[in-house]
Amino acid sequence: MNPITTRCSTGARLGQSDRDEDERDVITERVQRVVAEWASELGLSEIPVCRLERPAEEAHGDYATPLCMQMAKTARRSPRALAEELRARLLADPEIARVVDGLEVAGPGFLNFTLGRAAYIEAMTEMLAAGEDFGHGADRPHPRVNLEFVSVNPNGPLHVGHGRYAAYGDALQRLLKFSGMNVATEFYINDYGRQMDRFGRSVAARYAQSFGVNLSLPRDGYHGEYVKTIATDIRAEVDDRYLEILTRAAATTSTGAPDGNTSKSAGPAPGETLYEDEDEEPSERSDEWPDDALTKEALLFFRQRACQAMLEEMRTELEAFGVLFDCWFSETRLHTEGRLEEVVRRLVETGEAYREGDAIWLRTTTRGDDKDRVLVRQNGVPTYFAADIAYHEDKLERGFEHLINIWGADHHGYVPRMKAAVEILAGRTGALEVIIGQLVNLLEEGELKQMSTRRGEMVTLAELVEAIGVDAARFFLVSRSHDQTLDLDLDLARRQSQDNPVYYVQYAHARIASIIRNVPAGMEARVPAGSDVFAVPYERALVKRLESFPDVVQDAAERRAPHRIVGYAQELAGDFHVFYKHCRVIGTAPDESASRLALCLVTKRVIARCLGLLGVSAPESM
């Protein structure tokens, strides 16, 4: 038994036992038994549940329970009097008396438990034995979880906003897996629709312009430099194959497009910003290219190639950022395979969707949405929502039982309808979980700037990584709760890069590595039972911190909150630095030396694990 370890089994992940069947904390169990007995003697109708908490204050012992304060009313006695009585009863239990060193009534009626040295030794022994997997939750093959994140239009470089979701999603994925969940990750490629069309046209225009043809960017086209780069690459490959077609197009469209000097359109004109994120009516005048087969084919070509180029870049960049996906899923595929029509037809057949005013609607109101939503427009064109339904149906068909989507805050209005849709598809509620991540604000010299992919105004993920490196960038991006909007000032980030707490944590790891390199032959990590090791409070603080790791993992996973791992890692590193300052590892008394080396070893493993969960490296030296 391990008295320090309360709720979770340390490293005991073998077997497929449910958490309920995991080894139960003995203290909690024994205490609960005593409480139950006592409660019936007192004639209480309900047996109160005794919760053991970890007090923040060291003076309050290792565990504390507020039980007696909660009982006071029904028992009609003062909390402190109750606590005194419970204390005596608990101490009469031999098993409790064995591991508990002190039991005090404190404050308004808390009961504080202080553990004896033996408890620390036992805990440390178990953690050391657990090895690399210490903290890993019991494997749970079900539900099969699909985690989708980033998922953008491949029409521009990833900016820091995407970077945040990438860092968050990837850390979450690692965390969930480590907690025992069965997770696969997915990137939904939004490679269909008008935005992509517009992007393809922009590339085509740049291609034509590189030959000196005055083909203007489409209205609300993409102005970033990368568009020219892609065009140049395409030109290198196909030479002038599409020049003639586009020259013809230029002749048709140049009439009403004073947009010819687009390359210089740095700042948007005041009136122009109004349309920044708005799509024009379906018939976009300046987008009217000749409607012949050749032009269409050319546009398709440019769109596909542009998309392909962007995707390649994203994949490379994400990989360099340490983010890999199990699956890249193309939206276009859903359209070409007729999946939308299929699912819409089925929804109509089952009565979940209905036809009204020449459009087809999904009945989402009965499942928590404000209004029913259009699946197929009057003009027969299916909505993005319809595609998303087909996509989520595909996920379910692939055997995923729980779907998690990470979306930006600007999509939160979309959540109810999607949940309603998945509820219909899955035939049950709760299959879809949407995590809304708040946005990243861009600051320049204290001024808030609006990012826009289309105008090419953004800070890219690549720029951030170049400025401060992958480790600092990832640590920074996941260090705050996803519920918090994040302000990013690139210059400030660059200047403060050296102060990034990631180095504090990494340094602890490197220091331990250094100690281990200096360990003389014959000295080994060991926790001698029955000895008087862990006499120094800094050692015990470290043991306690390490011991809470499995709980921190489960808690962070349940709350989808990898930033808690960040906080924990900093605390752990802090505990270690203090320990290091006061406790020499090599060259002291053999038992002490061995137990301290064990402490170092486990600390190193846990720090490396935390950094690993965040996608940050754990250097052996710095």
Place this chain on the structure above:
RNA sequence: GCGCCUGUAGCUCAGCUGGAUAGAGCAACGGACUUCUAAUCCGUGGGUCGCAGGUUCGAAUCCUGCCAGGCGCGCCA
């Protein structure tokens, strides 16, 4: 108008499924390297937890109202 998120130290934020004296980093000031890495450690100052009620033995945490900021409320994607 309605919905979601946020408001905690000078700054950036933890803590939020209720617990004891509200924490960390940065910034400011003062100390500590003959010993395993000083990217470290120790100390000092700094707070009406947006405001007002309510629930509770106990509220930064839960409920209600208000104030302030962000995001959203399409047959856009």
